[in-house]
Amino acid sequence: MSKIAISTTNAPAAIGPYSQAILVGDFLFTSGQIALNPSSGHIVAGGIEAETRQVLANLTALLAASDATWADVAKTTIFLADLADFTVVNRLYSEVTITPAPARSTVQVAALPRGARVEIEVVAYLGKTSAPAT
Numbered sequence: 001m002s003k004i005a006i007s008t009t010n011a012p013a014a015i016g017p018y019s020q021a022i023l024v025g026d027f028l029f030t031s032g033q034i035a036l037n038p039s040s041g042h043i044v045a046g047g048i049e050a051e052t053r054q055v056l057a058n059l060t061a062l063l064a065a066s067d068a069t070w071a072d073v074a075k076t077t078i079f080l081a082d083l084a085d086f087t088v089v090n091r092l093y094s095e096v097t098i099t100p101a102p103a104r105s106t107v108q109v110a111a112l113p114r115g116a117r118v119e120i121e122v123v124a125y126l127g128k129t130s131a132p133a134t
Contacts, residue, residue: 001025010061012036015113021062026127028066032079033058034116048085048117052092055120060096063124070096072124078106079119089118 006021006028007013014020014031021030035044035051036058044054063069078089086106094101102122112119 006062006066008061008065010038010065011058012038012041015041021066023066023126026125028063028068028072028122028124028126030059030062030122030124032077032119032121033062034113034119036114043114043116048088049092051117052089055118056092056096059120059122063122066124066126068124068126071098072126073097073102073122074125075103075123076105077121078104079109079112080106081109081112081117083108085117093120 001024004023005019006023007019011020011033015036018031021028023029033055035054036042037044037054038058038061044050060070063072076093078093080086080089083106089106
């Protein structure tokens with residue numbers, strides 16, 4: 001199975017040796033997104049709410065570059081520098097996800113790149129989904 005790198009100027013360029021996202025078969029794996037403004041390359045100002053909105057916008061752009069939407073997201077992982085920010089992140093996250101919500105893990109980490117407060121990565125399934133047989 002081949003890997004196809006996905007990239008868009010509507011999300012921040014990679015700041016290391018990685019792709020913005022990789023398509024493998026019917027699965028899209030995004031790299032973790034922090035609150036980098038794609039134009040400036042700097043973390044957005046405004047605290048956890050502004051950072052979370054930018055992270056979600058970056059992920060939305062990567063999904064769109066893959067002809068996907070949040071409806072295709074099967075799993076997310078949220079990394080927080082401080083779990084006290086969970087309520088705000090959860091509220092904003094719920095604005096982009098749909099029912100049924102993706103599976104999710106949320107963890108507090110010691111630090112994130114560039115002093116970010118939140119990082120989110122997603123796995124999306126772009127193939128056909130059918131309900132399990134009962």
